[in-house]
Amino acid sequence: MDWSRRQVLWAGGGxxxxxxxxxxxxxxxxxxxxxxxxPRKGGTLRIGALGRSSAITRDPHGxxxxxxxxxxxxxxxxxxxxxxxxxxxxxxxASSWKPSKxxxxxxxxxxxxxxxxxxxxxxxxxxxxxxxxxxxxxAGAARLPGIKADHITAEGKDTVVLVSDFANAELPLLTRxxxxxxxxxxxxxxIAEAPGTGPxxxxxxxxxxxxxxxxxxxxxGPVHLDAIEVxxxxxxxxxxxxxxxxxIDVASNAGAVAARTAAARKDIQVVRRPNDMAxxxxxRTSGGPFADPGVRAAMKLIVDRKAMVRQVLSGYxxxxxxxxxxxxxxxxxxxxxxxxxLARARKLLKDAGFDFxxxxxxxxxxxxPGLAESATLFASQARxxxxxxxxxxxxxxxxxxxxxxxGDFYTNYWGTNDSVVFFASKTMTTGSGQNEADWSDExxxxxxxxxxxTPGPKAxxxxxxxxxxxxxxxxxxxxWGMADGIDLAAPxxxxxxxxxxxxxxxxxxxxxxR
Amino acid sequence: xxxxxxxxxxxxxxxxxxxxxxVPAVLLVLLAMTGPLLAxxxxxxxxxxxxxxxxxxxxxxxxxxxxxxxxxxxxGGSALIGSALIVAAxxxxxxxxxxxxxxxxxxxxxxxxxxxxTAILLPPVLGIMLLALAWPGGGRLAISVAAIALxxxxxxxxxxxxxxxLATSGFVEAATASGERLGHLAxxxxxxxxxxxxxxxxxxxxxDAVYVIAMAGFLQLGPQPPEADWALMIRENGPxxxxxxxxxxxxxxxxxxxxxSVNLAANALAPATARRAALR
Numbered sequence: 001m002d003w004s005r006r007q008v009l010w011a012g013g014g015x016x017x018x019x020x021x022x023x024x025x026x027x028x029x030x031x032x033x034x035x036x037x038x039p040r041k042g043g044t045l046r047i048g049a050l051g052r053s054s055a056i057t058r059d060p061h062g063x064x065x066x067x068x069x070x071x072x073x074x075x076x077x078x079x080x081x082x083x084x085x086x087x088x089x090x091x092x093x094a095s096s097w098k099p100s101k102x103x104x105x106x107x108x109x110x111x112x113x114x115x116x117x118x119x120x121x122x123x124x125x126x127x128x129x130x131x132x133x134x135x136x137x138x139a140g141a142a143r144l145p146g147i148k149a150d151h152i153t154a155e156g157k158d159t160v161v162l163v164s165d166f167a168n169a170e171l172p173l174l175t176r177x178x179x180x181x182x183x184x185x186x187x188x189x190x191i192a193e194a195p196g197t198g199p200x201x202x203x204x205x206x207x208x209x210x211x212x213x214x215x216x217x218x219x220x221g222p223v224h225l226d227a228i229e230v231x232x233x234x235x236x237x238x239x240x241x242x243x244x245x246x247x248i249d250v251a252s253n254a255g256a257v258a259a260r261t262a263a264a265r266k267d268i269q270v271v272r273r274p275n276d277m278a279x280x281x282x283x284r285t286s287g288g289p290f291a292d293p294g295v296r297a298a299m300k301l302i303v304d305r306k307a308m309v310r311q312v313l314s315g316y317x318x319x320x321x322x323x324x325x326x327x328x329x330x331x332x333x334x335x336x337x338x339x340x341x342l343a344r345a346r347k348l349l350k351d352a353g354f355d356f357x358x359x360x361x362x363x364x365x366x367x368x369p370g371l372a373e374s375a376t377l378f379a380s381q382a383r384x385x386x387x388x389x390x391x392x393x394x395x396x397x398x399x400x401x402x403x404x405x406x407g408d409f410y411t412n413y414w415g416t417n418d419s420v421v422f423f424a425s426k427t428m429t430t431g432s433g434q435n436e437a438d439w440s441d442e443x444x445x446x447x448x449x450x451x452x453x454t455p456g457p458k459a460x461x462x463x464x465x466x467x468x469x470x471x472x473x474x475x476x477x478x479x480w481g482m483a484d485g486i487d488l489a490a491p492x493x494x495x496x497x498x499x500x501x502x503x504x505x506x507x508x509x510x511x512x513x514r
Numbered sequence: 515x516x517x518x519x520x521x522x523x524x525x526x527x528x529x530x531x532x533x534x535x536x537v538p539a540v541l542l543v544l545l546a547m548t549g550p551l552l553a554x555x556x557x558x559x560x561x562x563x564x565x566x567x568x569x570x571x572x573x574x575x576x577x578x579x580x581x582x583x584x585x586x587x588x589x590g591g592s593a594l595i596g597s598a599l600i601v602a603a604x605x606x607x608x609x610x611x612x613x614x615x616x617x618x619x620x621x622x623x624x625x626x627x628x629x630x631x632t633a634i635l636l637p638p639v640l641g642i643m644l645l646a647l648a649w650p651g652g653g654r655l656a657i658s659v660a661a662i663a664l665x666x667x668x669x670x671x672x673x674x675x676x677x678x679x680l681a682t683s684g685f686v687e688a689a690t691a692s693g694e695r696l697g698h699l700a701x702x703x704x705x706x707x708x709x710x711x712x713x714x715x716x717x718x719x720x721x722d723a724v725y726v727i728a729m730a731g732f733l734q735l736g737p738q739p740p741e742a743d744w745a746l747m748i749r750e751n752g753p754x755x756x757x758x759x760x761x762x763x764x765x766x767x768x769x770x771x772x773x774x775s776v777n778l779a780a781n782a783l784a785p786a787t788a789r790r791a792a793l794r
Contacts, residue, residue, distance in 0.1 A: 237753050257565065257578075261756045311560045311579045369753065376739045377579055380558040391739050392651070 037494060043512035044227040045493065047071070048239040048248040051208050051232040054397065058192035058205070060180035061134045067253065067415075068232040072210045074505050075228065076117075077180035077196035078220075080108055080127070080160075081172050083503040088329060088419060089173045092220070093122065093181055093197055094160075103167035103455060108175075110158040114219040116183055117195035124154035129184040131160070142433030143178050145425050147171075167453035169460065170421045177422075199223045199508035208232035224495070224511035236369050243488050244268065249512070250496065251488040252504070253415075255369030256316035259486045269489045272316065275327050276485030276500035278414045279312075279374055281362070281478040286438040288408035289360060293474050294352040300338055300478050301345040302385045303378060309481045312374045317483040322475070323468045324427070325420035326482050327500055330461045332468040342385050349387075359388040363410040365399040370483060375411050378480075405436055412436060417482065417500050420468060424448050428475060437476020444470045532782050539779035542772055546591025553585035557742050565754035565761060575758040577751050583761050586742040587768060593737070594744055595772065597658050597727055602720035605665040610712055612666075613673025614700035617681040626674065630667035638664050638726060639733075646735035654727075657736035661726045669715055676711040680704045717780020721773050728769050744769050 051066030060073045081097075084090030091097075095111040114122040134140055135149040144152075144162075151163035164171060186194045193202065199220060200212035212228045231248055233239035240258035243251040244265065251258070262268040283290035283299060290296055305319040320326055321337050349356075364375035372393055379389040394403060403410050414423070426432055429448050430440040447467040454460040471477070485500055492514040497506040555561050555572070558581065562569070566576035574583035616626040645660040646652065652659075680686060681704065689703050730736040731745025739750065744765035751761035 255753075257753045257757065260565070261754075264756075307560065311564055314564050372739065373579055377560070380740060383558070393734060393738055 037513060039224050039495060039509075039511040040513060041224055041511070042226050043224075043514065044229060045225050045250065045507065045510055045512060046229045046231065046248040047250040047252060047507070048231050048233050048242055049252050050234070050236065050239065052234055052396075053208055053232070056208050059188075060182065060191070060196075061130075061137050061178065063139065066208065066232065068208055068210075068230055071252075071505055072202070072205065072212065072230055073180065074198070075200040075212050075507060076198045076202050077182065078114075078198050079177070079179040079181070080175040081179075082176055082506075083418070083499060085499060085503075089176060093127070094172075094175075097172050099169070099171070099455075103169050103453060104164045106162045106164070106168075106171050107155070108160045108162070108172075110160070111219050112158075114197055115217055116197055117201040117215060119217075120183070122181065122197055123157055123184075124160045126184045127160045127181050128152050128154045130181045131162075131179060133182075134178060134180075139433050142426055143174075145174060145432075166449060169455050170419075170425075170452055173419060173421065174425065176418075200228060203227070218508070220508065223508045225507070228507060240488060243490070246490070249490045249493050253368075254486055254488045256314040256484070256486060257369060258488060259316065260314055262488050267491055269491060269493070271487040271489060271496050271498065273485035273487070273498050273500045273504055275318065275482050276415070276417055276504075277368070277483040278320070278324055278326070278417055278479055279368075279371060279481065279483060280322075280324065280412055280414075281374075281378065281480070282407070282410050282412050282436045283476045283478065284408045284438055285474075285476040286440070289355070289358070290408060290476065292352045292354075294348045295354055296474070296476060296478075298345040298348040298352070298354070298385075299382075301341045301348070302382055302387070303478060303480050304340045304381050305338075305480045307381070308374060308377060311377055312370045313481065313483050316486060317481050320479045320481050321472065322477060322479045323420065323471050324414070324423035324477060324479055325418060327417045328419040328421075328464075330464045331420065332465045332472075334465070335469060335472050338472075345385055349385075354387075356386050356388075359390050360409060361392050362389050363392045363394055363399065363403045363407050365394055365396045365411070367396050367399075368413050368415075371411050371413060374480070405434065405438075415485075420464060420471075421448075421451060424451075424467060424471070428471065439474075439476050441470065441474060444475075535778040535782040538771075539775040542775050543595055546588075546595050546768075546772075549588030549591055553582075553588040555582035555585040557581070557586055557589045558740050565751070565757035567758055568760060574760040574764050577747065577758075577761045578754055583747075583758070583764055586747060587744070587764050590742040590744045590747060590765065591768060591772070593654065593741070594724065594727060594731075594769075597654055598720055598723035601658050601661045601665065601723035601727070602716055604662050605669050605719045605723070606712060606716045608662070608666050609669030609673045609715065610705065610708065611700075612670045613677050614704045614708070615696065616670065616674045617677045617704070618696055618699055623674070626670055630671050633664065633667035634671075636664070639729065642726070642730050642735060643733070646730070653738065654736050657727055657730040660730070661723050664726070665719060665722060669719060672715060673708065673711065676708055677704050680707055713783060714780060717776065717783065720780070721777045724769065724773050724776070 049068035049071045051068035055065035057064050057069055060077050064070050078093040080092060080094040081089050082092040093111055093114055094108040097106055097108045099106050110122055110124060110127060116122060131152045132149045135144050146164040146166050146168055147162050153161045155161050162171065181197055182194050199215055199218045201215050203211040203213045209232055210230045214223045214226055236255045236258060239251045240254045242248045259270045262270055283296050285291060300322055309315060309317045309319055321335060325331060362375050362379060364372045366372050375391045379391050382389040427434050427436055428439055428444065430445050447463065447470055451460060451463045451467055454463050485504060487496060489496055492512050494511050494513055495509040497504040560580035561582050562572050562576035562580045564576060564578055564580045566580055568575040572582045577583050577586060612626055616623040641664045642657065642660045646656055649656045686699060686703050689699055727736065728745040731743050732749045734749060737743040737746055747765040748762050755762045
């Protein structure tokens with residue numbers, strides 16, 4: 001599952017990239033996979049990541065379609081904040097942050113001792129320049145919601161001030177995403193080789209593959225590895241084969257089938273990161289056959305979630321409840337789990353005047369393992385309810401040009417399984433940049449802004465619950481399950497990140513026992 | 515029956531030596547056509563774990579969604595064989611007609627020859643992909659049309675070269691002299707003497723159509739999931755080959771066996787020399 005590589009890039013959400021980098025997140029460290037033993041210094045980690053040569057990009061503020069590119073960018077550049085194990089959001093390049101009373105003005109303090117790879121210290125001006133550059137990208141509005149470029153300013157040497165158009169208690173969380181910091185006034189032509197502030201610096205980059213060297217002066221603490229070699233693979237299968245034959249040390253996001261294949265071999269570690277990837281079906285809400293909320297509710301009742309997890313993910317996943325953001329600490333577990341109920345579904349469809357004689361196309365791609373399979377299985381489950389669903393497989397370039405954000409009914413995936421607010425702001429509020437189901441719901445928008453404006457944890461949890469209830473009731477997402485993230489690694493690799501979503505690129509803690 | 519085309523000596527072949535190679539092909543085709551009746555499980559319902567290993571319930575294990583491989587195998591052959599048959603029949607018919615007329619009219623002959631030469635140069639994979647892209651959702655029909663369009667030029671050349679000596683033979687000249695029309699010459703004088711070539715051509719075209727359609731299926735240009743198609747099964751189940759090899763090996767064997775057995779049958783039915791001409 002290249003996480004959201006697609007999304008990211010296409011969406012320009014930059015989440016992907018962000019993810020990576022954030023993943024590398026400083027603050028609190030991810031648990032390491034290999035227990036025992038003291039970290040050893042040195043060695044070169046050879047890691048495989050998914051990517052396509054047609055989608056290569058080097059701009060940290062661009063749209064990264066390749067997981068391999070995120071990985072490289074995230075290791076070289078830091079974001080302001082990162083996802084953490086205990087706290088949802090921990091510091092990375094920003095050591096602390098403070099809101100104004102009305103939650104519209106946020107002050108981020110740049111970490112002490114943070115320097116670029118060429119030795120110059122990081123100043124607030126660098127951060128301001130980078131954030132403005134990010135904001136001025138086509139997807140900028142989705143990446144820094146509510147913050148205009150002019151409202152990003154520096155205060156002194158190490159304080160960055162962000163002023164939001166509306167109260168936003170979640171701003172630090174949203175800056176985990178693509179807020180990669182570069183040196184002020186880096187010309188566009190030098191972006192690819194520009195020094196970053198991250199735990200590794202770029203040695204070379206060739207056609208998707210890269211070699212990175214340790215940044216001994218990283219502000220976030222000691223880095224164990226001497227170097228990391230990133231190899232890009234077009235298919236998870238090729239990547240898993242490379243691992244088994246010893247050409248690489250880590251295959252990231254290899255999928256359940258590769259994990260089961262590897263299970264027969266004692267010399268390969270399987271790292272399972274639960275709750276890693278969402279694989280929803282998207283139903284268009286603004287028109288077409290699924291515009292009626294009753295029809296959408298019926299579709300959500302037709303799917304046999306347990307069978308989907310068992311057959312599509314080989315059991316490497318969990319059942320979900322149509323609410324995106326299952327990794328959120330405030331995820332509403334109190335909302336009852338939807339189960340299969342064909343009788344009720346049929347009644348809802350009848351009431352909505354659903355056309356049973358038509359054949360409905362479900363468009364899918366083979367971007368991540370299990371995606372096309374989920375469409376196929378859903379089609380067969382829908383047939384039991386009397387709905388004819390035809391699966392149409394598209395090549396991924398075609399899919400993102402023609403179907404994503406536009407289709408009536410298609411599969412989708414988000415590898416950056418983040419908070420509820422993250423998904424709400426990127427994909428569900430009216431007019432958001434990646435509103436995949438073209439959903440616009442006044443009550444939902446109001447609930448969203450209420451969550452953002454609520455500072456106290458308790459009141460916030462209540463507001464967030466309302467938001468999730470609306471999403472559960474009416475949104476265009478049929479989220480049947482969450483896939484585990486599965487990385488394969490050679491036995492010598494220790495300290496692999498275990499956070500889901502983009503939390504898993506925190507490679508500065510990895511060490512090699514050899 | 516081919517005395518006109520091949521006046522060489524031909525050893526008499528005992529009936530069993532002709533029938534024996536035909537039997538496997540007939541059996542296999544029969545099995546594929548009646549397969550859906552024999553399947554133990556529904557074709558689209560998971561009955562075991564994804565890539566589940568072969569057990570008592572599922573003789574060949576499960577596929578990528580845990581559906582029964584054997585049942586899908588039994589379901590998957592008829593469409594492939596059916597479309598290959600249609601393609602072979604249409605190509606043979608078109609080629610025979612065009613070839614017969616081409617040798618009689620020099621202008622039509624040149625046109626056919628040029629067009630065929632150009633079409634033969636186009637790699638079939640490229641042609642199929644072009645058509646599939648231009649006709650999204652065409653599925654099996656698009657692939658069949660592509661197979662016909664790409665197979666016909668080559669077949670026309672074969673028929674034309676087999677018919678060329680006939681066009682200058684005495685009985686055609688006599689018929690021309692007595693004022694017979696072009697249609698009569700092509701269909702009544704030349705065509706009856708091409709039976710052996712046409713039969714051999716049909717066998718070879720069938721094998722070729724199986725290959726082309728299977729290849730398109732493997733590239734996912736033709737049938738789409740959840741259809742049970744042998745070529746599609748090979749493609750879909752590739753990632754799990756180490757968990758349940760049968761999910762890939764069984765449809766692969768089926769396609770291979772079909773091609774080999776039909777080729778054998780065509781070999782036995784068509785006279786060796788006509789076959790050699792068709793293979794040229």
